[in-house]
Each structure stands twice: as structure tokens, then as C-alpha cells.
Amino acid sequence: MNFRHLKFFVATAESGQVSRAATQLSISQSAVTSAIKELEAELGAPLFVRSAQGMELTEAGRDFLASSREILEKLDQAKRLTQKRSPVKGTISIAATYTVIGYFLPPHLDRLNQFFPNLDIRISELNRESIEEGLLSNRFDIAVVLTSNLNNPEIETQTLLRSSRRLWAANSHEFIRQGKATFEDISKQDYIMLTVDEAAHTTMRYWSLSAYQPNVRLRTSSVEAVRSMVANGQGVTILSDMVYRPWSLEGKRIGTAATDQGIPSMDVGLAWRKGIELSRAVNSVVEYFNETFLAPKSH
Template sequence: MNLRHLKYFVATAESGQVSRAANALNISQSSVTGAIKELEATVDSELFHRSSQGMELTDSGREFLAASREILEKVDEAKKLTKRRSKVNGQITLAATYTVLGYFLPFHVDKLAQLHPGLDIQINELNRESIEDGLLSNRFDLAFVLTSNLSNPDLEAETLLKSTRRLWVPNGHPFLQSGKASFQDIAQEDYIMLTVDEAAHTTMKYWSKTNYQPKTKLRTSSVEACRSMVANGQGVAILSDMVYRPWSLEGKRLETVLTDLDIPTMDVGIAWRKGVEFTPAMNLFVDYFKASFVSPQMAQFSVRK
């Protein structure tokens, strides 16, 4: 057993599918499948129930998942202790929308605190319009937003992540058999409409390009409500991979399916006011995200004036 086995196992357990785990790890599906088989042979126990819908943890698998996460967290902590810490000091006033703050930023804020203890990041959760106003009035240095929603020409933005939108369905839904769902068929299902961060507006934009309309059963600002409603068989929803988790709060499973028409990705990135002078702390912050999400040959981010 080695750390690679544990890493691949955890990724598969959290995503519920070998293909999604392979995409997240940027490796082949055969590598993930082989590692899991080796791990099961090593621990002499079946860790997953395999089906056409994906990979579901066995009772042994659930116990092993908790131990695997603990081991990987300890290793990560040990690595942090050996890294040279930055001597840059300074404060950054950061704004973020609900979705970005809830499903993207916390991991990276923690990592930045470990690598750069002198960096003081003050975070404010606001909607897009308030964030744009705050950047233009210099109340915020930087903002993490859905860059696909930005509209003010006096702001600049750097998109770091493009998250694919897929159809969420309950475990065992007929759409899973075909592996793809048409908008004509989706329109026959009850639809759970997320409203936070202009999600409803974005949803109707791509629905308007079809000849159909969603049969909306519930409009909600809660991603967790969407997840639970779908998992309980109360409807379907089209949401991004960034907010997807295979289990509802009640412990019920949900799956994702591609659609027959291309749906715009949910784009996440950093925004700032045009012409703003970047401090060393701001440069350090942006460089971290550029190095984490942009290809190596583009990871260098020049000092901004």
C-alpha cells in the first residue's frame, strides 16, 4: 500500500465514478481502476460496489475512507512543515460570492495561511453587484467571483477554473442508462431551480436556446436543498461539477448525466479594478492561484502596476 493507492481511492469515493476521479487527478481511468484493485487485494476486502451507475462504498470502504483521509491529511501537514514560509506581510481585503466562498475558497485560504502566515486575508461575502461596486470604490482589493457573470467594463478578471455543468439525477434514474439526456426529456421532469449567484438567470439563458422550458417545482438559493431534492427523487437540476457531491445530507445518492446540447461552463476567477496598483501581498495571492490553476508555462504572473 502506498499514498498513490489512498489518493486514488479517496478521489473515487468522493466522486462516485472512476471517470470523474481520473479527470480530477489528470490520469487515465485504467490507472485509477488498477490502483483500487491493488488496494483491495492488499487490505483483503471489497471497498466498492460496482454498477453501471458508478462506484458505491461498501461498509468496509466507508471505514477505510475515514482512515485514508486521516493519513493523507497528516502527510500534507508534514509537507507543509518542510516548506519555506514566505516573509511577505500584508492585508488583503477580499470579496467573494456565495458559491465561490462555499465550494472553492476555504481549502485555498487554509493553504495560503500555512504557506504565508504573514498574509492577512479579510473575506466578505456579497452578491456580484455589491462586489463590483466595492472594487470600483476601493473597498476591496480583489474579488473571487463567477467571471462569466461579470459585466462592468472598468473591471479586469482572470478566469482560473471552468466547471462543467451537468444534469443531476437521483440514483437509478432512467437517464443514467443512456448516459445522456435531451432537453426535450428533461423538460418532462420536475425541475429544481437554483437561484443564488444569478444561477436562475444563467439557466434560463441556455434553456432559451432550446424549444423547451423547465418544469420548475422549486426555486431555492440553497445548493444543499437542490442536492437533497434531487437525491430524494423530487426533481432534477443542472448544476456545476464544482458544487457536486454524490451524497445528500440524508445520505442518499445522486448522479450526474451529460446533456445533448452544450451548456456554458461556470467560470471562477479573480477580479480587480482596472489600473489598481498591486501590493506585494496582492501579487503573492494572485500568483498562488495562477500557479495552482494555470498551465506551468503560463504560471508566471508579472507584477502589476
């Protein structure tokens, strides 16, 4: 058993699917599958129940998950203590949208604080339009945004990751059992429409490429409301893997399925005003994200 086994196991447990864990880790699905099999062989107990809907933890798996998280957290803390800290100083103003702050940025802010203890990072949550205005007026040094929503010729963008969008439904739904659904079939279901970060606009854009329209039962800016409605069988939705969690707040299971029509990914990345010279402090943050997401990885 090694740390690689634990890392792959935790990623699979949290995402509910080997494919999604592999994407998050930037490795092959076979590498994740092999690691889990090796781990189960060494522990002498099955950690997952495998089905067409994904990977569900066994009782032994749930117990082992808590221990694995604790071990990996202690390892991460040890690495931080031994890593050379940068002498970069200064203040940097970063703008971010709701989705980025809720589902992407927090762990990176923690690591940036460890790497650059003398750097004062100030965060503002705003919508896309306000962020664009703030970048162009030099109110913000840089932004972490959904780059798939940006199309301003005066703003430079750098995409860090692309999060696939899939159909969400209650785990008992026929779509989940089948593993796939057509837009025609989805249009006959109640649809829960997320509105935050222009999600509704994006949704209607790719629906317009089909001959169908979603039967919207509820529009809401709350991801947790969408998750709860879907888990309770009150509708389906299409959202990105980045905001996916296999459980609702009530503890009910949510599954995902593919669709017959291609859906654009939700892209996350950096943005700054085109043509400006980035300060040393800003460049340090940009380099951190580049090394984390864009540098070649070895496993």
C-alpha cells in the same frame, strides 16, 4: 501502496465517478482506474461497486476511506511544517460570492494562512454586482468569483478552473440508469431551480438555446434544498460538478447524467480592477492560485 493511490482513491470516493476524480486531479481516467485496481489488489478486497451510475463504496471501501483521509491529512500537516513560510506582510481584502465561499475557497484560505502567516486576509461575501462595485471603488483588492458571470470591461479576470454542469437526479431515476437525457425529456420532469449566484439566469440562458423550457417546481437559494429535493425524487436539476455531492443530508443517493445539448461550464477565478498595480501581498495570493491551478502538473 503509496500516497498517490490514497489520493486517487479519496477523490473517486468523494466524487462518485472516475471521470470527475480525474478532472479534479488533472490526470487521465486510466491513471485513476489503474491506481484503484492496484490498491484493491494489495488490500485483497474490492473498494467500489462499479455501475453505469458511477462508483459506490463497499463496506471495506467506507472503512478504508476514513483511514485514507487521516493519512493524507497528516501528510498535509507535515508538508506545511517543512515548507518555507513567506515573509510577506500586510492586509488584503478579498471579496467572494456565496458559491465560491461554500465550495471552493475555505481549503485555500487555510493554505494561504500556512504560507503567509503574517498576511491578514479579510473576506467579504457579496453578490456579483456588489463585488464589481467594490473592486472599481478600491474597497476590495481582489475577488474570487464565478468568472463565467463577469462581463465588465473595467475588470480583469483570470479563470482558474472550469466545472462542468450535468443533470442531477435521484439515483433510481431512469435518466441515471440510461446515463443521458434529452432536454425534451428533462422538460417533462419537475425541475428544481437554484437561484443563488445568478444560477437561474444562467440556466434560462442555455435552456433558451433549445426548443424547450424547464418545468420549474421550486426556486430556492439553498443548494442543500436542491440536493434534498432531487435525492428524494421530487425533481431534477442541472448544476456544476463543483457543488455536486453523491449524497443528500438524509443519506439518499444522487446520480448525474449527460445531456444531449452542450451546457456551459461554471468557471471560477480571480478578478481585480483593470489597470491597477497589484501590491506585493496581492501578487503573492495571485501567484499561489496560479501555481495551484495553472502551473503544469506532473504525476
